[in-house]
Amino acid sequence: MKTLIELLAAGNAQSTCLSAANSAPLTYSALRQLSQYVQTAFNQVGIGRNDRVALVLPNSAEMASSFVTVACCCTSAPLNPSYRADEFEFYLNDLNAKALVVEKGSSSPAVAVAAKMGIALIELEPTPTSGAGSFTLNMNGLAPKAAQHPGDAQPDDVALVLHTSGTTSRPKIVPLTHRNVSASAQNIANSTRFSSTDRGLNVMPLFHIHGLIAGILAPLSQGGEVYCTSGFNALKFFSQMDEVKPTWYTAVPTMHQAILSRSANNKEVIERVPLRFIRSSSSSLPPQVLAELEATFKAPVIEAYGMTEAAHQMACNPLPPGQRKPGTVGLAAGPEIAIMNADGDLLPTGSTGEIVIRGSNVTPGYENNDKANAEAFTNGWFRTGDQGVLDAQGYVSITGRLKEIINRGGEKISPREVDEVLMDHPAVAQVVCFGIPHDKLGEEVGAAVVLREGMTATEKELREYTATRLADFKVPRKVLLMDEIPKGATGKLQRIGMAQKLGLA
Structure with missing residues (x-):
């Protein structure tokens, strides 16, 4: 399987x-x-292979089908529909988009931006009676013109382009070939043992690698079914589950936590709809949440490790009878995985360093960015930017994002380690630790915390609790009790930039 057509x-x-x-x-x-x-x-x-077609559509079956069908003949470039005009202008220009696809009657600011930039506007009209995701296209009077590269996409054509999140620098364009995305879909299908009898409930956004590859392509690669929602809504999740009768779902940790918070009132639905497994990816799943999910749904929870540059999945905990190790992201599940030091030397088992990967699912390189490629690729290995360790059995543990490691007066602190201690406190529902700028030490440890409904804890109490479990320099100097922690567009908690968002920098 080397193309989406295959x-x-x-x-x-x-x-x-x-x-x-x-x-x-x-x-x-x-x-x-x-x-x-x-x-x-x-x-x-005149639009053909490797021409960029931006998709600005709501989460829907039409978004799923347009992503796949456009990629079969051109290059799909899904964009977050909630972007503002300036963001659309940046991304459409950066992508060199030849066309923009929006839903008929769309009020998206992308429409005016495309007109201003001279980008062809194509309107999609859903035809739900013909099938979920079916549509017709209004080409808006575009003049007939022969495409330079018509026909079916080939293995080394670019199927999908996405931007990195750009939390620390200008977003980078990640081109993913048909070979890349097809390999990744197959890797995920192998990890999850997908078959034609599986039905997924997709709650992930479809402008992001997790939803596109794990939510849509992997199950389709095995002839399975995907039920498409308008996005994640904790209030609707259990009624959707009852109606759809899925065999699995994939989500980010914040979504799993929101589902758990409503599970006590939906025990009958959980019993009526037994899941074969639950998948978690995109950020680290606290072991406490994994245990609670398994106890609640009586189904194995497999945590996977992915990133855009790897067309999503790199490692995954195996399904039973394989051993799931909570707190790890499992075994290499597609590309090769190794640990590298700053000098580019591969390190032995048990050593901490940067996680590196190589394989058929890894992007050939960032577009028009020699500097980023020189930094990201060493001797054929792609540097993930994550710090981690491989144990004797090959399980990967992520100890932190290299750029997220907090440097307090020369002492290096993994914010994830502090997260996991705070998550053990009975009153804590959600936490994200991050660095706060400090004039003498460089950085201090901060923590944003959401408490469980009906429970109380003070900042002093939480600091004292961590002090019993962690060295003094790792104890958060500031604990913010919040109703909700700000999240990124895909529902992930983002440490980088958190201090600025909360007015602490």
């Missing part, structure tokens, strides 16, 4: 691939026909 060929023609509320089911045969329709429509107006 990937879509896996499903039985009459089996359902996509489903959604108020829509007929979409079969694999219909999705393959839709792909041909999209290819013809784009090729006739």
